[in-house]
Amino acid sequence: MSLLILLYSRTGNNRVLADLIAEKTRADIAEIHPVGWYPMLRVIWQMATGRRPRVRTLQHDPDAYDRVLLIAPIWDMHVAFPMTEALRTNKAGIGSYDFVTFCGYTRDGQPDAARQELTGAIGHPPLHQMELHIGDLVPEDQREDPRKVSAKRVTQSDLVHFAAQIAQIAGWYDPA
Numbered sequence: 001m002s003l004l005i006l007l008y009s010r011t012g013n014n015r016v017l018a019d020l021i022a023e024k025t026r027a028d029i030a031e032i033h034p035v036g037w038y039p040m041l042r043v044i045w046q047m048a049t050g051r052r053p054r055v056r057t058l059q060h061d062p063d064a065y066d067r068v069l070l071i072a073p074i075w076d077m078h079v080a081f082p083m084t085e086a087l088r089t090n091k092a093g094i095g096s097y098d099f100v101t102f103c104g105y106t107r108d109g110q111p112d113a114a115r116q117e118l119t120g121a122i123g124h125p126p127l128h129q130m131e132l133h134i135g136d137l138v139p140e141d142q143r144e145d146p147r148k149v150s151a152k153r154v155t156q157s158d159l160v161h162f163a164a165q166i167a168q169i170a171g172w173y174d175p176a
């Protein structure tokens with residue numbers, strides 16, 4: 001089965017995860033890039049106004065793959081905006097897909113909200129969906145503080161804590 005990972009990562013956490021999953025599944029990665037500079041201030045402005053970034057043309061055509069795995073952060077209960085914009089632009093080429101996010105923490109309703117957004121952007125829901133939480137990597141007394149959690153930058157060696165989830169994700173693409 002050919003697999004394309006469609007990745008958006010602003011500060012690197014989801015990129016670290018995507019690289020490891022790509023290695024395990026022999027997937028190609030197509031990274032989504034907003035057009036121009038995309039600082040956090042711009043993200044916050046877009047959260048407040050509902051505006052969305054334009055994104056560059058993808059380097060790989062999703063239509064050429066059997067399956068697509070979307071990997072992106074969650075921002076204020078939304079799938080990161082460059083991801084949903086790339087999906088709207090490429091929706092005709094996306095058939096069976098899954099969604100994984102390396103986000104901050106558990107929030108009530110967050111997985112359902114992401115599922116609805118993805119279904120709205122593509123026209124059909126993901127086959128599988130999973131959240132990994134960077135909050136699991138910060139000291140327990142900081143886990144309730146979204147700023148401290150969001151400041152965490154994941155390294156390759158942190159991923160050992162998520163070995164079971166990563167094996168489960170790789171299993172989605174294992175024909176056996």
Ligand SMILES: Cc1cc2nc3c(=O)[nH]c(=O)nc-3n(C[C@H](O)[C@H](O)[C@H](O)COP(=O)(O)O)c2cc1C
Binds near residue numbers: 102
């Ligand atoms: C402005 C902002 C809002 C966020 N909102 C959420 C949220 O609603 N839920 C959540 O689980 N994580 C939230 N996070 C945490 C990010 O999803 C997390 O830091 C993610 O790992 C960043 O991914 P990246 O390094 O690949 O860009 C937020 C982070 C920022 C900066």
